[in-house]
Amino acid sequence: MRGGSESATASESGTAPAGGAAPVSPRAPAGGAGRLFVVATPIGNLGDVTLRALEVLRSVSLVAAEDTRLTRRLFARHGVATRLVSYHARNAAARGPELLAHLRGGADLALVTDAGTPLVSDPGGELVAAWAAEDGAVVPIPGPSSVLAGLVASGIAGPRWAFEGFLPRSGRERRARLARIGGDPRTTILFEAPGRLAATLGDLAAACGEDRRAAVCRELTKIHEEVRRGSLAELAAAAAGGAIVARGEVVVVIGDDRSGSPGRGVADAAGGGGADDAVARARADVELLVAGGAARGDAARRVAAATGIPRRRLYGAGEAG
């Protein structure tokens, strides 16, 4: 986010705004209840922790961790001695109410997952949602995320992007999500297990076009950090041929679709959109219509009518990428 001069006016003291529907301030818990700090932790390198994350982890009375063994390693490295309790998908139903009671009692709580920024696909998402629903204070302590580390390392990301998590391993939903990724001109980021990388890259090449640029990021922030860039077809072949080490979870980044707009990169990155972007989006709409069963010519005609973009400019995305 472009912050302007206000972005660095941080301070450790201050008061919260008064009134409002559900104001949340890191310094002013509502009605004496505890604050739920959602703390990002390293994705590999234990040095990737913020000063404030350590301060919060040291100052709260309890830390709920997805994997206490991993979090103990982080604590040992940085001299944190706070009490840890496990909170993961398998004990969330029982442990969640205890954690909410801890917060209601006025004590602060920090939530961490085994790596990166706690998100909603982790069990912590339910806790955050439940505490937010009680108008409790939810305080994000920002830090590492594999999603953004992969996006940055790829060197191929566009200004807008979508995160798709893990694809289902098979079946109709996998096909539907692949089709959706193929029809989206934006950058897509997803996770994959190493043993499934070749199959997924192959499916992505089929869905997005073999020439679509992509990157495969492994072991980000660790010693053997590796980023490979190439077309989806090249990367699929490398993975199938054993040229990509099958160890550690993988972040796959699919570049934005630049087919048909060769000069787009720099101008679009600087300007954040414009005419070429509208064309790319309209083409994606055509692909979605085609994926939904429409004939290509019919789809192009409809989208042309809806957007005012000449129909001939809406062809080509399917072939090229």
Place this chain on the structure above:
Amino acid sequence: MRGGSESATASESGTAPAGGAAPVSPRAPAGGAGRLFVVATPIGNLGDVTLRALEVLRSVSLVAAEDTRLTRRLFARHGVATRLVSYHARNAAARGPELLAHLRGGADLALVTDAGTPLVSDPGGELVAAWAAEDGAVVPIPGPSSVLAGLVASGIAGPRWAFEGFLPRSGRERRARLARIGGDPRTTILFEAPGRLAATLGDLAAACGEDRRAAVCRELTKIHEEVRRGSLAELAAAAAGGAIVARGEVVVVIGDDRSGSPGRGVADAAGGGGADDAVARARADVELLVAGGAARGDAARRVAAATGIPRRRLYGAGEAG
């Protein structure tokens, strides 16, 4: 990212993998060239910087900063004395080649923006892309991002989400992007200027449904951090009525579309998808077809045929949100 036991096996020493198409390791620059460290910096609170970010900023010979005045404040707070050079949209054409020459000469370079994780909408994206194209080492140093801080603070995010940056202020592309957001069942995150918040929330309510859950996050990580949650209609009214302070850029989070699947939340967050998710996606496909000009009944029939989901389950998303 769920890391398992490998996620915390960080170390400060080690060797890089040999061979491969374009391997990049933080410890082994390719061919004696410099490494381009892409360093995340605070989004407000100056304590939101990682130990490794400080280590990198101290150890490189040059830091390219979007706003050297802001970065100097960070440096002063943490005792960093590295030479700074400005690199922003207005001087990128002239400064970019100098920075690439610095890297080619074998010296490391760190890139920072004024706040958060450098992304492609910043001028740095071009530098990263150019260095990656030369097979240069691009090393992400992960840390804060307003996008993820907003996602976490919202308490309403789903397991998959899209980042849309700033919407255009008016015109056809704004309408097209609003329609796309309305047709996407996933969580959407976007930025907005405070003076335009009421208008954008109103447009989002029209595009996504008045009852769609959302959150408005202001001044994240700062003293006056504020998160308001409510329906898009409620938030639009609050912004229009002056109940949301019009200062500081805003992160708007639009929750995933749970209309028609009231029991979905917990099961879906824990299971990461499944049948309800397939229905939500199919409904979004219907909305996209409708947005593209199809009659609703016709759209539902096509999607039902393509997905096998009963047609009656594909109605309702348009009315409810």
